[in-house]
Amino acid sequence: MVKIPTLRHVRGFDVARPVSIGVMLAIMLPLVILPLLSIFLFGTSKGLGVFWSALIAPEAIFALKLSMVTSFWATVFNVIFGLFAAYVLSRYDFWGRNAVIVTISLPTAIPTAVAGFALLLLWGPNATLGRLLNAHGKHLMFTAYAIILANIFVTFPLAFGVIKPVFDTMSSSLEEAAATIGATRWQTFWHVTLPSLRGAIVGGALLTFARAIGEFGSTILVSGNLAGRTQTAPLYIFAKFNEGQIEAANAIAIVLALLSFIIFSVLFFARDWLEFEAQEK
Amino acid sequence: MIPKMALARDTDQLHVSWAPDRQASTGVAASVHGISKRFKKTPVLEDVSFDVAEGESLVLLGPSGSGKTTVLRIIAGLEQPYTGRVILHGKDVTDLPARERGVGVIFQSYALFPRMTVEKNIAFGLKIRRRPRKERSETVNRLIELVQLEAHRKKYPWQLSGGQQQRVAIARTLAYKPQVLLFDEPFGALDAQTRVKLRREIRALLRQVKVPAIFITHDQEEALELGDRIAVLNNGHLEQIGTPDEVYNHPSTEFVATFLGAANLLLGVVVPGAVQVGVARLPATEETKKFRAGQSVKLVFRPEDVCLSPDAKLPAGCRRLANGVIEEVNFVGAYERLNVRLDLTHRRQTESEAPLYDVTINTPEKMTGVPIMVTLPKPEATATRYKAGDRVAVGLTSFSVLPNYTLARQR
Numbered sequence: 001m002v003k004i005p006t007l008r009h010v011r012g013f014d015v016a017r018p019v020s021i022g023v024m025l026a027i028m029l030p031l032v033i034l035p036l037l038s039i040f041l042f043g044t045s046k047g048l049g050v051f052w053s054a055l056i057a058p059e060a061i062f063a064l065k066l067s068m069v070t071s072f073w074a075t076v077f078n079v080i081f082g083l084f085a086a087y088v089l090s091r092y093d094f095w096g097r098n099a100v101i102v103t104i105s106l107p108t109a110i111p112t113a114v115a116g117f118a119l120l121l122l123w124g125p126n127a128t129l130g131r132l133l134n135a136h137g138k139h140l141m142f143t144a145y146a147i148i149l150a151n152i153f154v155t156f157p158l159a160f161g162v163i164k165p166v167f168d169t170m171s172s173s174l175e176e177a178a179a180t181i182g183a184t185r186w187q188t189f190w191h192v193t194l195p196s197l198r199g200a201i202v203g204g205a206l207l208t209f210a211r212a213i214g215e216f217g218s219t220i221l222v223s224g225n226l227a228g229r230t231q232t233a234p235l236y237i238f239a240k241f242n243e244g245q246i247e248a249a250n251a252i253a254i255v256l257a258l259l260s261f262i263i264f265s266v267l268f269f270a271r272d273w274l275e276f277e278a279q280e281k
Numbered sequence: 282m283i284p285k286m287a288l289a290r291d292t293d294q295l296h297v298s299w300a301p302d303r304q305a306s307t308g309v310a311a312s313v314h315g316i317s318k319r320f321k322k323t324p325v326l327e328d329v330s331f332d333v334a335e336g337e338s339l340v341l342l343g344p345s346g347s348g349k350t351t352v353l354r355i356i357a358g359l360e361q362p363y364t365g366r367v368i369l370h371g372k373d374v375t376d377l378p379a380r381e382r383g384v385g386v387i388f389q390s391y392a393l394f395p396r397m398t399v400e401k402n403i404a405f406g407l408k409i410r411r412r413p414r415k416e417r418s419e420t421v422n423r424l425i426e427l428v429q430l431e432a433h434r435k436k437y438p439w440q441l442s443g444g445q446q447q448r449v450a451i452a453r454t455l456a457y458k459p460q461v462l463l464f465d466e467p468f469g470a471l472d473a474q475t476r477v478k479l480r481r482e483i484r485a486l487l488r489q490v491k492v493p494a495i496f497i498t499h500d501q502e503e504a505l506e507l508g509d510r511i512a513v514l515n516n517g518h519l520e521q522i523g524t525p526d527e528v529y530n531h532p533s534t535e536f537v538a539t540f541l542g543a544a545n546l547l548l549g550v551v552v553p554g555a556v557q558v559g560v561a562r563l564p565a566t567e568e569t570k571k572f573r574a575g576q577s578v579k580l581v582f583r584p585e586d587v588c589l590s591p592d593a594k595l596p597a598g599c600r601r602l603a604n605g606v607i608e609e610v611n612f613v614g615a616y617e618r619l620n621v622r623l624d625l626t627h628r629r630q631t632e633s634e635a636p637l638y639d640v641t642i643n644t645p646e647k648m649t650g651v652p653i654m655v656t657l658p659k660p661e662a663t664a665t666r667y668k669a670g671d672r673v674a675v676g677l678t679s680f681s682v683l684p685n686y687t688l689a690r691q692r
Contacts, residue, residue, distance in 0.1 A: 177392035179379040180357050181406045182457060191405070195396035 039257055043250030054251035062228050063236035064255060070144055070232065071212035074151030075159075079205045082159030083197070087189075090167040105157045112217030115153050119146065119222050142224030147232060150218035155211045159204030166200040203267060210263040214256060309371075310335045310493035311356065311461045316365035318351055318517075325351050326517045329365070333461065338487055338494040340508030342501065344540065348517040349497045353463050356495065358382045369460045385454025385492075389466040391446045393438035399449050400425070400434045406457035424452040428486070443471050444479050451483070455490060462487070462494040468503060480507055501541045505529065513537045535683055538581045545587075545653040547580040547625075548685060556580055556682055559625025559651070561603035568682040582680035584618070584656040589673040591665070599676035606650060607671045617662035622650025623675060 007014065025033075044051050054060065089101055107115065123130045123140045133139055140146055170193070178188040216234040223230040227239065233252050240249035312332040318325050326348045333339045341349040354360035356367055358379030366375045374382050393402050400421050407417045425434050428448035438446055447467060454462060467483070468476040480503060487494050496507050504511050505525045512522040513536070521533045532538035535546065549558040551572040556563045558580055572578060588599040595601055602623070609620040626649050653675075657665070667673070 171390060171392070173388045173390055173392040174394065176357075176359050176379070177386065177388055178394075178405075180359070180382070180384060180386040181409070181453065182380045182383065183405075183409045184380065187409050191409075192394050192396075195394075198396075 036257060039250055039253045042246065043254045046247055050247050051251050051254075054245075054248040055255070057248065059227050059231070060236060060248065060252055063231050063233045063252065066144060066147070066231065067213050067233040070147040070151055071209050071215075073148050074155060074212045075205050075209045077148075077152055078155055078208050079159045079201060081156075082161075082163050082204060083201065085160050086164040086167045087193075090164060104160055107153055107156045112150075112154050112215065113221060116150055116218030116221030119150055119153065119218065123149070123222075141222055142226070142230060144223075144230060146222040147219050147230065150222045151212040151215055154215050154218055155208045158208045158211055159201075162204035162207060163197060163200045166197055170196060199270070202270065206263050206267050210260050213259065308335050309333070310337070310369070311495070312368045313352065313356060314366045314368065316352065316355055316362045316367070318348070318355065318360065318363050324517055326355075326362075329514070329517070329519045331512050331519065331522055333493045333495060336491045336493055337509045338484075338496065338507060340496045340498060340504040340511045341514055342498055342504040342508075342511050342541070343514035344499055346516075347514040349499075349514045350465060352514070353386075353465055353495065353497050356461070357384050357386045357463055359386075383457065383460050385451075385457075385459030385462045387447065387450045387454065387462065387464045387467055389469050391438070391443075391450040393446055393449055393453070395438055398435050398437055399430055399441070402438070402449055403452045403456050405453060410457065420456055424455055427455075427489075428452045444475055444482075447479065448482075451486065455492070459492060462492050464494060464496045466497055466499075468498075468500075476503070483507070504541070511541075513540065515540070530679065531681055532581065533683070535579060535581065538681065538683070543584050543654060545582050545584065547623075547651065547653070549578050549580045549682075551576045551578055551682075558602070559623075561623070561625055563602050563677065563680075564600055565680075565682060568680070572682065572684070577685040579683045579685045580680055581683055582677050584654045585616075585658075586677055586679045587621075587653065587655040588676045588678055589619075589621070589655065589657070589665070589667065590676070591667075591671065591673055593674055595674055595676040599678050601674060601676045603675055605653075605673055605675045607667050607669055607673060608650075608652070609669055610667055612662075616659060617657045619655045619657065619667060621653050621655050621673065621675060623653055624649075625651050 010016075085104060089097060120141060121127055123133070123146070125131075125134060125139060125141065130139065130141065140149070174192055174196070175188050178192045183191065214234060215232075216238065219232050220235055220238070223232065223235065225231055225235050225239065227236070231239065233256055237249045237252050237256075240246075240252075309332045312330075314330050316329045317327050329348070329352060331339070341352055343349045351360060355362045358367075358374070358377060358381075362375065366373055368374070369382060369384070394405065397405065403424050404417050404421050407420060412420075421434075425431055428451060430445060430448060430452070433441060433445060438449065441449065451462070464483075468479060471479065484507060496504075498504055498507070508525060510522060510524055511528045513520045513528060515534075515536045521528055521537045523531075528537060529541055532541065532544070538544040539546070547558045549556045549563075551557075551569045551574055552562070553574050554564060554566050554569070556565050556569060556578060563580065569578075588596055589605075590596070603625055605621040605623045607619055608622050611618045655675075657667075
């Protein structure tokens with residue numbers, strides 16, 4: 001944990017301390033804290049029984065499971081690809097390298113609905129690649145695979161963004177040392193480079209998963225939003241809200257909020273561990 | 282700590298095994314022939330050649346940017362030479378990648394694997410060579426004992442002190458019996474006291490394991506203490522290679538003279554049997570042999586090679602140079618440092634003439650004296666008690682004569 005230094009140059013009672021903490025919380029209250037709180041309050045306002053039955057509704061369970069599974073596979077892919085891309089981009093210089101780095105980061109800034117739309121344009125039944133699949137009697141859009149694809153696109157830069165800086169700051173003498181000792185590139189990567197990236201990989205994975213599980217804009221376009229088939233948790237919430245079933249929507253919202261709370265807590269408290277990696281040159 | 286223990290130990294068991302197994306060798310462990318290297322268009326090394334004998338330790342000494350690290354990286358296979366060959370135990374390894382050369386590199390940062398314990402770091406070389414587990418643990422045990430890290434074998438690198446990390450780095454390379462050990466500025470990251478202690482330890486360790494070593498340093502004291510021989514590099518050129526005694530006492534270039542310790546330089550001309558410096562004439566039959574009369578030279582001598590006398594009587598073995606006046610006296614601990622101005626413009630004195638009183642430090646128009654630096658050992662300094670303004674006769678116990686090139690490329 002980062003130690004907070006005492007302000008030794010301040011004498012007597014430091015008025016700035018309660019005031020600044022108060023102002024910060026006052027700003028956060030209507031913007032972040034109250035909205036989160038209201039989910040919990042409304043979700044449980046009709047009693048825990050209602051909350052529980054909303055939670056174990058088959059469609060709700062399915063939506064949560066689907067979200068977990070699709071987010072999981074998107075995370076697996078993006079961590080592996082992010083690791084690979086970070087390795088390539090920090091070890092090799094080539095023409096257009098900077099352009100690639102910028103392109104990888106793009107999905108962060110593109111509206112997720114546009115991402116979904118773009119995937120439809122490419123893979124949809126009448127689109128370029130979609131027609132190829134159709135010819136083989138298969139289709140990608142409006143299936144769970146489409147959701148994974150959308151998640152991959154949207155969370156693409158996250159793991160890469162965490163892993164790349166660690167690669168960049170890693171001293172090349174470690175890899176050189178391994179080489180002079182007699183290790184092949186693969187042995188060096190496996191025994192030396194990868195262990196040093198452990199923290200970054202875990203951090204990147206958590207971040208990717210957290211982002212993927214909340215994804216809405218792109219999934220609603222590519223999944224078809226079919227309850228019990230391609231409806232993820234965020235889509236379920238939206239659907240139930242539209243149907244006026246606020247309790248059902250809220251129950252799942254609570255689960256998602258708790259989940260991301262846990263993920264970010266792990267990220268925060270694992271920071272020691274993650275930073276420890278970064279310190280080692 | 283190591284030297285004492287190492288000597289006390291039963292040496293038979295430890296001696297043999299760390300040098301690579303090899304058949305009848307020629308005595309040369311590693312050599313580079315005509316190495317040159319360019320980065321982009323800038324030449325960083327030009328035609329560098331040297332040999333390292335079996336069990337020898339050679340120090341590459343030079344200022345930063347002299348190319349010494351590049352030489353080391355070329356031997357290790359981490360850098361490709363532009364021209365030239367690298368030979369390890371008779372085998373040309375110039376085209377082999379680093380991992381097939383079997384050299385041990387001790388990086389300045391030690392480059393220990395942060396996720397591995399001391400044991401695992403040391404075992405790494407054997408692990409990737411797929412040696413049986415039993416052999417691995419035996420080797421690791423012996424090496425941990427050799428570098429005295431028994432108490433730290435389960436620790437991670439960040440839990441160790443700089444000196445301990447360095448010992449792990451050495452043990453890690455010894456595990457696979459390296460052809461040659463390469464030390465890149467091994468004491469750069471340590472404080473002055475630890476440096477002195479560690480280089481004695483390493484020296485003792487190397488004597489024990491008998492693996493040839495090449496050190497890189499910019500510290501002349503370190504070079505003198507660590508090297509069986511010293512190779513002085515400057516601007517990508519090998520200026521001189523020789524034993525510490527040769528390099529220090531008989532520098533073959535001006536750079537070597539000034540880089541390795543302090544040196545006084547005076548311009549002179551060779552006359553038959555002597556060097557003429559201003560009006561002073563220094564008898565030098567031996568040193569001027571390779572020069573023709575009338576050739577412009579530089580007279581090079583170390584501050585400790587100067588002898589002073591308040592009267593005309595210089596000690597035996599000290600050749601008289603000129604008269605001088607003491608300008609400044611500094612006590613610097615182990616010895617006393619004096620700035621002396623030589624009278625090189627006045628009439629030449631005869632051998633037994635008492636010092637003249639023409640050079641003075643007080644009036645600007647009379648500041649014609651040529652400054653030199655002199656160090657006196659403590660006993661002599663306390664016996665004579667020179668002070669600023671004293672007139673002295675100045676002589677030299679030893680000196681070198683170097684050609685005075687006007688252009689660097691004439692070298």
